[in-house]
Every structure is written in structure tokens, then in C-alpha cells.
Amino acid sequence: MRFAATLLMWLVTTLLLAVALPTAWVQQHLVDENGYAALTQKAAADPSLQSAMASELTTQVARLGTSVNTGTVSLVAATYVSSSSFPGQFAQANRFAHRWLFTDAIRSSVDAQGRWVIDIAPMLSDAAFKETLSDYKITVPTSVPIPLTDNAPAALRPGALRPAAAYGRWVSIGVAGLTGLFALFALFLARSRSKMLVALGVSGLLVGAAGWAAIEFGRGRLNAVLDNSSGDIRRIAEVMVGTAENSMHQWLNISLVVGGGLVIIGVIVSLLVSLARTG
Known part of the structure; x- marks a missing residue:
């Protein structure tokens, strides 16, 4: 029963992380006016x-x-x-x-x-x-x-994304908070904290890798949207989309690095615990 509950907490944490990461990025770089302006200013270089x-x-x-x-x-x-x-x-x-x-x-x-x-x-x-x-x-x-x-x-269309501007920040904070909460639940329920650290690290690796794949998959749909523009505007839009993709890649890389770090820490802690018990 405890194992099933722990597994459920891990699965929920992984799913929430898969939602929290892109939601936080969208809020910071697209929904937030200052964040969007900073992104476009970077593209202008x-x-x-x-x-x-x-x-x-x-x-x-x-x-x-x-x-x-x-x-x-x-x-x-x-x-x-x-x-x-x-x-x-x-x-x-x-x-x-x-x-x-x-x-x-x-x-x-x-x-x-x-x-x-x-x-x-x-x-x-x-x-x-x-x-x-x-x-x-x-x-x-x-x-x-x-x-x-x-x-x-x-x-x-004008004002089409007003709900995102009104509620996006709170949704982003809420999903991030739930992700952390369920991660703590998973650690609390796990019989082995070190193994759960490894599992949470795997979550970060899975989300990072899935994010890279999703961006590549979604590129075709983005190209279809860009087809609605032409000439100089198309060239400008392509650079801005490319800048946004690079920014999202950086966030996904952080997920991969943190995930890999948790896996390493979990493995080291598990080895130290095993050595302490055998010693």
C-alpha cells in the first residue's frame, strides 16, 4: 500500500512538473509584458x-x-x-x-x-x-x-489573451507550489529517501527530454502560423520564434541538469547508507 501511494505521488509530481515548467516559462517570457519585451529586445540583436x-x-x-x-x-x-x-x-x-x-x-x-x-x-x-x-x-x-x-x-485578435494576463501568474505559482508539495509527499512516503531522490531526478530528466521533443514536434505548427506572414515580417517573426525556442531550451536544460544532479546525489546517498549498514 505504501509503495503504491509513493508511486502515485511520484507520478503526480512528474506530471505536475511537466505542466509547471512550460507554464512558468510562458508566464515569465510571453504573458508578462516586461518579460516579453526583454525577449524581443534580445531578438533585436x-x-x-x-x-x-x-x-x-x-x-x-x-x-x-x-x-x-x-x-x-x-x-x-x-x-x-x-x-x-x-x-x-x-x-x-x-x-x-x-x-x-x-x-x-x-x-x-x-x-x-x-x-x-x-x-x-x-x-x-x-x-x-x-x-x-x-x-x-x-x-x-x-x-x-x-x-x-x-x-x-x-x-x-484584440484582447484574445486577457484571461492569461489576469490569471496566468496565479496559475503558474499554484502549479509550481503543487509540484513542490507532491515532491515532499513522495519523499515523506518513500521507504528510501535516497531512491526517491533518484526517482525525482528521473522526473526532471524525463520532463527536460520530453520538452525538447515537444518543441521539435511543435515546430511544424509554428511554421503553419508563420505562413500567415510574409516578406520582412516573416523574417522578423522567425527570429523572434527562434529566440523564444532558445530561451525555452535553456529552461529545459536546467531541468536536465537538476534532474541529473538529483540522480547523482541520490545514488551517492544510497551508497553511503549501504556502506554504513555493512560497516
């Missing part, structure tokens, strides 16, 4: 994203004015995206998109099709563009939204 953003900025400037020399604007844009001010302003533009999706607080800036957009007005208002735009007598509007998707699914 990628040369591929910078190149695509420079091209998109050139396109938008050409739309704002007539007789624009795109070659000149392209050089200005390339200089801007390689400057120190670009990552922060790119993150700010993505805050706009985040609020639009998670709070629906800026519906007035949504385009006619209700598509997910980012506002690049702060970028075009940077000092790097000031002289060039002045030469072409272009005044930057208060908002220059550009769509991230051509055919946005229902999940990418």
Missing part, C-alpha cells in the same frame, strides 16, 4: 532581424512620403538598426503588440482587418531618421502600425 527591420522601415518611409530615395533611406535604416537605441525601441514596439493582444487597451490602433500589429512610430521618430525625414517633408504620425499576420487566427 540578431543580424537577420536587423536586416529585415531595416527593409521594413524603408518600405514604411516610402509609403509616408512621395519621391523618397529608397537607397538613402535604406542606408539610414541600416545604420539605425545597428545602433544601441534600436533594441530598446524594438522592444517598445512589441509592448504595443503585447498590450493589444493581452489587454485590448488600444483597440483604436487596430487596422481595419483587426490584425495583430506593432507600432513602429517610435523607431521612425528616432534621431537617426530625423534629418532624412525632414528633407522629404515627412511628419511621422503618432502611430504607424504594421500587421504581423495577413490572416490572423482567432487566438491573435
Whole structure:
């Protein structure tokens, strides 16, 4: 009976860990506005994203004015995206998109099709563009939204993820707390604490490995979502998705390392206990 209860606690702990890890990552890096901005700011350091953003900025400037020399604007844009001010302003533009999706607080800036957009007005208002735009007598509007998707699914509509913003933090904390609680129950019920440490380490290894496999499996679905965008926006989205994947991989690697560490500690403790008994 005790063995069955211990096994049940271990299984529940493993399942909860499999939910807690991605939930915590999503909350910190996607649902939380500051975390999402930090992720996009990191992506902004990628040369591929910078190149695509420079091209998109050139396109938008050409739309704002007539007789624009795109070659000149392209050089200005390339200089801007390689400057120190670009990552922060790119993150700010993505805050706009985040609020639009998670709070629906800026519906007035949504385009006619209700598509997910980012506002690049702060970028075009940077000092790097000031002289060039002045030469072409272009005044930057208060908002220059550009769509991230051509055919946005229902999940990418204004305010679609407000429940996640409202309850995500508490769900994340609750699942993490339950994971720790059931791990303690498992240790308490186990006849051998050292063997349970090994078992919990295996849980960490299983979750880490399963997470890597899930990301690879889900890449196909992500590509299908990215197919809703094209051109420079597709290139920008690909870099941002890649940055998010790398971040999640780091969390999964921590699970693998901690899991492996618990296995080693459990084995060592078990050997020491056995030596003490035989001695």
C-alpha cells in the first residue's frame, strides 16, 4: 500500500512538473509584458532581424512620403538598426503588440482587418531618421502600425489573451507550489529517501527530454502560423520564434541538469547508507 501511494505521488509530481515548467516559462517570457519585451529586445540583436527591420522601415518611409530615395533611406535604416537605441525601441514596439493582444487597451490602433500589429512610430521618430525625414517633408504620425499576420487566427485578435494576463501568474505559482508539495509527499512516503531522490531526478530528466521533443514536434505548427506572414515580417517573426525556442531550451536544460544532479546525489546517498549498514 505504501509503495503504491509513493508511486502515485511520484507520478503526480512528474506530471505536475511537466505542466509547471512550460507554464512558468510562458508566464515569465510571453504573458508578462516586461518579460516579453526583454525577449524581443534580445531578438533585436540578431543580424537577420536587423536586416529585415531595416527593409521594413524603408518600405514604411516610402509609403509616408512621395519621391523618397529608397537607397538613402535604406542606408539610414541600416545604420539605425545597428545602433544601441534600436533594441530598446524594438522592444517598445512589441509592448504595443503585447498590450493589444493581452489587454485590448488600444483597440483604436487596430487596422481595419483587426490584425495583430506593432507600432513602429517610435523607431521612425528616432534621431537617426530625423534629418532624412525632414528633407522629404515627412511628419511621422503618432502611430504607424504594421500587421504581423495577413490572416490572423482567432487566438491573435484584440484582447484574445486577457484571461492569461489576469490569471496566468496565479496559475503558474499554484502549479509550481503543487509540484513542490507532491515532491515532499513522495519523499515523506518513500521507504528510501535516497531512491526517491533518484526517482525525482528521473522526473526532471524525463520532463527536460520530453520538452525538447515537444518543441521539435511543435515546430511544424509554428511554421503553419508563420505562413500567415510574409516578406520582412516573416523574417522578423522567425527570429523572434527562434529566440523564444532558445530561451525555452535553456529552461529545459536546467531541468536536465537538476534532474541529473538529483540522480547523482541520490545514488551517492544510497551508497553511503549501504556502506554504513555493512560497516
